[in-house]
Amino acid sequence: MDDVSKHAEARQARDGSANAPAPTDAELVGQVIAGKRDAFDELIRRYQKLAVGVSYRLLGNSQDALEVTQDAFLKAYSSLPTLQQHAAFKGWLMRIVSNLSLNKRRGRRKTSLLPTDDLLTGNDGAGQAGATSGWMAKDPDPGHAMESKELGERLAAALERLPDKQRLALTLFTVQELPQKEVAEILECSVEAVKWHVFQARKKLREMLKEDLLEQ
C-alpha cells in the first residue's frame, strides 16, 4: 500500500466516513429545514438527472427541461417546510417537475416530442450527430427512416391530444421507465389508476394511429 492510500485510509478512519451510510432523503430534508442549506445540494445531486429526464420526456426540448428543473428545485426549496412526509421528497419533487413541465408546455403551445436542434450536439448517444431525430438514427434504411420520421411526428401529435394524466402516465412509465409506484406518487393516484391511465392512453393512440399501425 502506498503512502497516499495509507493517508486516505487513515483519514477515513478518523472521520468515520469509510462506511458511513448516505443520508436518506428524509434526513436531508430534515437537515435543510433545520437550516443546513448544503444538505439541499445533496438532494439536487441526487435527483437532478431524473428531473431533467422526466421534464425532457414531457417537453422534448433539453433547454426547456433544464429550465424547468432549476425552477422545480427552487420551488421545492421554498416549499420544503410544507412537505409533511420527508421521505416522500422524490415523488413530491417529480410532481413539481411534471406540473411545471405541463405549464410550460401549455404556455408555449408547441407540440413537438421530436428532438430539436439543441439535442444534436454533445449527444450521449454516440453516432447520432447529424441525424434529425433519434428515431431516424436508429434506422439505417433512408426510405424507412423517412416513413418512420413521419410516423414519429404523427405519434407526437397524437400524444398531444391525450388528457394530461394519460400522457404523463404513459410517458413516465413507458418512456422514462419509472416504476408504476413512482408514477402513482407523481400523479397522486393509486398504482391501479396508473395502469388504467396507461391503458386508456394506449387505446386512444391505437385508435388515432390505426392506419399507421396497420401499414407497418
Place this chain on the structure above:
Amino acid sequence: MIDENLQFALSQYTDGTLAEGERAAVEQLLAHNAEARQTLDEYRRISMLLGASIPPLPSVDWPQLTQRISRAIDRSHSIPGSAAIAAEQAASGTYSMGWGRRPWMFAMAASLLIASGIVWLSRPQTGNVQPTYATANPSVVIEPVRVAQVAEIRVLQGEIATGPAVVEVSVGPSGRVEQASLWQLYPEVAERPAGISIAGGPGLIQRDEPYAAY
C-alpha cells in the same frame, strides 16, 4: 371486437404487470384469439414507437447544473455567504465588499443617493436665470417657494379690484410667460386674494388653497 376488460389485461400484459394467474389466462386466450393477438401487437408497437421517438438526453454537465441551481436558490433566498456564491465570485474575479451582508447599509446608501438627487433637482435657480414673478401692483408680492411649479401669492394690502386680475406666471425652465385671466376662472382672486397657490404645468391650475379672510 374484444371487450374493454380484455384490452386492459392486454395492456398490462404488454407491460409485464399482470399477476401470474392472469398472465397464464391471457396467454391461453392469445393462442386462440387472432383479434387479441392483433391488439397486443399494436400495443407493443406503440410502446416501441414511443421509446424510439425521443432520443437520449444530450450530455449535461451535472456538477455545473448542481452549482447553477444552488446559486439560483442562494440568490432567490438571499444567502450571499454561501459556498455556491463564493465559488461563483472566485471564478468571475469579483469580491464582496460586505454590502451583501448588511442589506440595511445598502438601503441607507440608496436612500441618501435618492434624497440627494431630489434636493439637487429642486434647488432654487441662481445666476442669470431668475424667476419672473412680476406684478403691476407693488403691494402684491409673489414669493417663489422651493417646490417646483408652485408659487404662493399674497396680497399685502386689501384693495378693490378695478379690472380683471392678471397674474403672470413663469413656469418651468424655458422661462415662458403664461398669462391667465384668473378672475374669469376664480373671481375670488380679484375679490379677496389673500393667498393662493398655483401648482402644475404651464397655464394649468391644479390646486388652490383655502383663502384667508380678506
